[in-house]
Amino acid sequence: MSGHRNTVQAGKSNRQDAVAFTRRHFIIAGATAAGGLAVGIGMLPRAAKALTVAAKPWDGNASSPYDLDAWIAIEPDDSVLIRYARSEMGQGSMTALPMIVAEELQCDWSKVRVEYASPNRSVRENNVYGDMSSVGSHSVRDSRIKLQQVGASARERLIAAAAAQWNVPASECKAADSVVSHAASGRRINYGALASAAAQIKLAAEPAIKAPEHYTFIGKPQPRVDVPLKVNGAAQYAIDTRLPDMVYAAIAQCPVPGGTLASVDEAPLKNMPGIVQVVRLKDAVAVVATDTFWRAKQGLARLHPEWNVGAAGSTDSAQFVKEYRDAALSGTAAVARNDGDVDSALSASGAKTLTSLYEVPYLAHATMEPMNATVHWQGDRLDVWVGTQAADRALKVAAETAGLKPEQVYIHNTFVGGGFGRKSRNDEMVQAIEIAKAINRPVKLVWTREDDMRHDRFRPQAAISFKGALDANGRPTALYIRTAVGSILRSLRINKVENGIEPMAIEGLANNPYQIANTKVECALKNTHIPVAFWRSVGASQNAFAIESFIDEMAHAAGRDPYQFRRAMLGSRPDWIKVLDTVVENSNWGRSLGPGRAQGLAIHECYGTIVGEVAEITISPQGALKVDRITLAADSGHVVNPLGFAEQMEGGVIFALTAALYGKVTVKNGVPEQGNFDTYPMVRLAQAPKIDVHFAMTGGKKWGGAGEPGGAPTAAAVCNAIFALTGKRIRSLPIMDHDLSGSA
Amino acid sequence: MITIDVNGTQHQVDIEPDTPLLWVLRDVIGLTGTKFGCGIAECGACTVHINGRAMRSCSVPIGVLDGATILTIEGLSSDASHPVQKAWVAEDVPQCGYCQSGQIMATVAFLKDFPNPTDADINANITNICRCGTYERLRRAIHRAADLMKA
Numbered sequence: 001m002s003g004h005r006n007t008v009q010a011g012k013s014n015r016q017d018a019v020a021f022t023r024r025h026f027i028i029a030g031a032t033a034a035g036g037l038a039v040g041i042g043m044l045p046r047a048a049k050a051l052t053v054a055a056k057p058w059d060g061n062a063s064s065p066y067d068l069d070a071w072i073a074i075e076p077d078d079s080v081l082i083r084y085a086r087s088e089m090g091q092g093s094m095t096a097l098p099m100i101v102a103e104e105l106q107c108d109w110s111k112v113r114v115e116y117a118s119p120n121r122s123v124r125e126n127n128v129y130g131d132m133s134s135v136g137s138h139s140v141r142d143s144r145i146k147l148q149q150v151g152a153s154a155r156e157r158l159i160a161a162a163a164a165q166w167n168v169p170a171s172e173c174k175a176a177d178s179v180v181s182h183a184a185s186g187r188r189i190n191y192g193a194l195a196s197a198a199a200q201i202k203l204a205a206e207p208a209i210k211a212p213e214h215y216t217f218i219g220k221p222q223p224r225v226d227v228p229l230k231v232n233g234a235a236q237y238a239i240d241t242r243l244p245d246m247v248y249a250a251i252a253q254c255p256v257p258g259g260t261l262a263s264v265d266e267a268p269l270k271n272m273p274g275i276v277q278v279v280r281l282k283d284a285v286a287v288v289a290t291d292t293f294w295r296a297k298q299g300l301a302r303l304h305p306e307w308n309v310g311a312a313g314s315t316d317s318a319q320f321v322k323e324y325r326d327a328a329l330s331g332t333a334a335v336a337r338n339d340g341d342v343d344s345a346l347s348a349s350g351a352k353t354l355t356s357l358y359e360v361p362y363l364a365h366a367t368m369e370p371m372n373a374t375v376h377w378q379g380d381r382l383d384v385w386v387g388t389q390a391a392d393r394a395l396k397v398a399a400e401t402a403g404l405k406p407e408q409v410y411i412h413n414t415f416v417g418g419g420f421g422r423k424s425r426n427d428e429m430v431q432a433i434e435i436a437k438a439i440n441r442p443v444k445l446v447w448t449r450e451d452d453m454r455h456d457r458f459r460p461q462a463a464i465s466f467k468g469a470l471d472a473n474g475r476p477t478a479l480y481i482r483t484a485v486g487s488i489l490r491s492l493r494i495n496k497v498e499n500g501i502e503p504m505a506i507e508g509l510a511n512n513p514y515q516i517a518n519t520k521v522e523c524a525l526k527n528t529h530i531p532v533a534f535w536r537s538v539g540a541s542q543n544a545f546a547i548e549s550f551i552d553e554m555a556h557a558a559g560r561d562p563y564q565f566r567r568a569m570l571g572s573r574p575d576w577i578k579v580l581d582t583v584v585e586n587s588n589w590g591r592s593l594g595p596g597r598a599q600g601l602a603i604h605e606c607y608g609t610i611v612g613e614v615a616e617i618t619i620s621p622q623g624a625l626k627v628d629r630i631t632l633a634a635d636s637g638h639v640v641n642p643l644g645f646a647e648q649m650e651g652g653v654i655f656a657l658t659a660a661l662y663g664k665v666t667v668k669n670g671v672p673e674q675g676n677f678d679t680y681p682m683v684r685l686a687q688a689p690k691i692d693v694h695f696a697m698t699g700g701k702k703w704g705g706a707g708e709p710g711g712a713p714t715a716a717a718v719c720n721a722i723f724a725l726t727g728k729r730i731r732s733l734p735i736m737d738h739d740l741s742g743s744a
Numbered sequence: 745m746i747t748i749d750v751n752g753t754q755h756q757v758d759i760e761p762d763t764p765l766l767w768v769l770r771d772v773i774g775l776t777g778t779k780f781g782c783g784i785a786e787c788g789a790c791t792v793h794i795n796g797r798a799m800r801s802c803s804v805p806i807g808v809l810d811g812a813t814i815l816t817i818e819g820l821s822s823d824a825s826h827p828v829q830k831a832w833v834a835e836d837v838p839q840c841g842y843c844q845s846g847q848i849m850a851t852v853a854f855l856k857d858f859p860n861p862t863d864a865d866i867n868a869n870i871t872n873i874c875r876c877g878t879y880e881r882l883r884r885a886i887h888r889a890a891d892l893m894k895a
Contacts, residue, residue, distance in 0.1 A: 223833075227837070231832045231833055231848060239776075239779070
């Protein structure tokens with residue numbers, strides 16, 4: 001039995017070196033460390049146990065002799081193990097979700113350890129962990145009630161165990177700080193001493209869970225539990241997996257997505273030392289080497305595979321731009337919203353009309369950890385180490401690929417070196433399983449940066465056309481929008497697209513809250529051979545740029561301040577108004593910034609959270625744009641960990657700013673051209689603006705997401721600032737393609 | 745045969761001289777804290793110290809390193825007590841964390857040359873990519889580390 005998972009601890013000061021502990025060692029180490037001193041040099045006490053990914057596949061399924069249930073184990077030393085059934089890729093839910101359990105469990109947070117829940121256990125125990133995906137900024141929103149119930153049930157069972165021991169009514173006992181107490185007799189007992197009895201107790205009825213107004217722990221900022229593992233190299237990512245007898249694979253995939261391998265001559269590898277085998281896949285060829293990934297990559301470079309690319313091999317970006325533009329401006333489209341009579345309002349006498357077309361390119365995810373997977377296939381058992389955003393789904397796909405039953409498959413969750421939507425589809429895992437079966441040895445497959453960028457499932461290209469009308473008093477009377485965009489659902493073949501409309505394509509467009517009596521939104525889905533998928537903030541990544549830029553155009557055409565113009569159309573949405581007012585107040589909106597500088601405003605709702613941003617920019621006479629500051633206000637209703645939430649807002653802004661300034665994947669002869677950070681640039685420290693995050697929480701029933709909304713308004717805020725400064729309207733991204741010299 | 749000192753331990757490496765130090769560290773020696781990000785010295789995830797200087801190990805062939813002294817994230821301290829590591833924890837910098845070994849190693853070398861760094865110094869010298877966008881806290885942590893090192 002072993003427990004070599006990435007395990008993190010909320011509040012202890014010890015750190016074990018990254019060596020392979022057995023489960024027994026781990027428990028002993030935990031007990032020994034219980035009295036450890038806390039670190040305290042201007043920081044909160046915290047540390048972690050750093051356990052490696054197992055050198056050998058696990059034979060257990062992530063359970064403990066001290067399990068209260070599948071979610072919680074309480075050890076005799078009072079340490080509380082909370083299992084985390086999502087994937088930590090930087091978004092912070094490995095901290096936020098256990099906080100929800102701790103809120104109800106009434107345990108001492110400094111005694112909490114967190115480890116990954118096992119997808120295999122979920123299969124074996126009737127889907128006990130449910131949906132294990134980390135997508136759509138949904139982990140807190142979709143887990144909160146369940147995890148509160150988990151914590152409350154455990155607490156009531158601990159109380160029941162104490163009450164039985166003392167022979168007093170449970171109603172007279174209270175739980176707090178990992179201790180059950182009985183006020184009348186003054187008796188107290190620690191959770192650790194109650195756990196084995198509590199594990200035998202079944203409650204007659206589930207206890208009620210707290211309403212948000214009664215939270216005492218949720219809502220208080222907590223440092224991330226995984227941070228200590230990430231400052232000393234201890235955190236284990238999939239790419240860090242090392243198994244006995246493991247070999248290394250590099251892969252060449254058909255450069256034109258959708259094509260297949262025609263042939264490959266192995267002769268150039270004949271006398272190369274350390275080459276294990278060449279493996280042919282349907283659309284790729286892999287070279288396997290003994291000792292390093294580098295050797296496999298060098299071997300692969302000697303091969304010159306031939307590909308079947310078909311008609312897609314003669315496509316390029318100029319053609320795609322024209323096709324999306326045509327679909328946005330003419331032809332048929334599905335109607336997603338139709339209020340009033342847009343056509344009449346646009347042609348009404350005295351109406352001032354505007355027409356604009358906004359365009360965005362394909363974008364790559366470019367997670368810092370390139371796609372990789374390590375696989376140990378043993379005929380009747382499959383172990384996979386992979387960075388995945390959906391471990392339960394990865395398990396099913398792995399089982400299908402290997403021809404095994406789900407209970408024979410072990411997905412070993414690791415820390416994920418960036419996801420942003422890419423790792424909800426583990427193409428690399430499927431390849432690694434096929435390679436492992438072909439060579440019958442444990443194998444680690446790594447994609448190079450170029451593989452990762454060119455074989456992405458991209459953010460869709462899109463063209464979005466607008467028409468607007470204002471009456472003689474500058475009031476908006478009509479808004480017409482048509483988006484022409486790649487269908488993510490069709491590309492992923494995961495769902496039928498009903499009536500030509502998919503939610504991602506129209507999000508933020510069809511449900512925009514601006515009160516314009518005549519509003520029509522149309523959707524024209526159109527795919528090329530380039531695969532598309534979810535990319536941080538998804539539809540909002542292009543739709544917020546387009547609609548918030550066009551609303552800004554309408555405000556200027558009306559001669560109104562862009563803040564007042566928006567505010568006047570938000571009568572039905574006090575939450576939007578609160579966000580707008582908060583960001584305007586904190587940014588000192590409207591003040592003069594001096595020559596060469598300006599502000600721009602945008603607001604958007606994305607995954608249930610409203611974010612407003614004011615960008616402050618400087619443009620030099622030579623046309624160099626610098627985004628100096630982003631002031632941000634957000635309303636997610638409630639927030640579990642305000643520190644983690646603010647970090648996600650900041651990260652979202654940077655991610656979106658990279659896209660706005662530089663993001664562009666172009667296609668030539670069917671092949672995505674950009675392959676690395678030299679041609680697909682990133683915002684670095686020198687380009688990073690100061691970011692001020694302000695909370696404008698409205699509470700109530702709203703629970704919005706955190707991971708994706710932060711970046712939604714960024715591109716529009718920056719482009720609206722560029723217009724305010726220069727009069728130049730940016731209608732296509734990235735901004736680097738526009739010449740701003742002499743404009744400020 | 746090439747001899748290198750990694751975190752105070754001598755290693756004799758018998759491998760083709762064009763093999764980058766990164767893959768020797770990760771695949772031969774087994775120190776996986778140093779990360780592969782781009783392979784062309786663009787991102788800095790693989791930053792280590794070679795003879796005291798911060799270098800991007802994906803682009804340094806092992807063949808030129810005979811006798812060199814290498815410091816990786818694992819050798820920075822035994823207990824995460826280096827001031828830069830403490831500052832990173834105090835500012836809650838890492839998100840996915842994948843780039844942070846490189847960010848920390850770059851910062852440790854940088855602060856030797858710039859013990860009182862300005863924001864402009866930081867912008868010009870810390871050029872590693874963080875895709876999660878932790879720059880706001882990363883900048884604060886660099887300043888905090890500089891303060892801790894003076895204390």
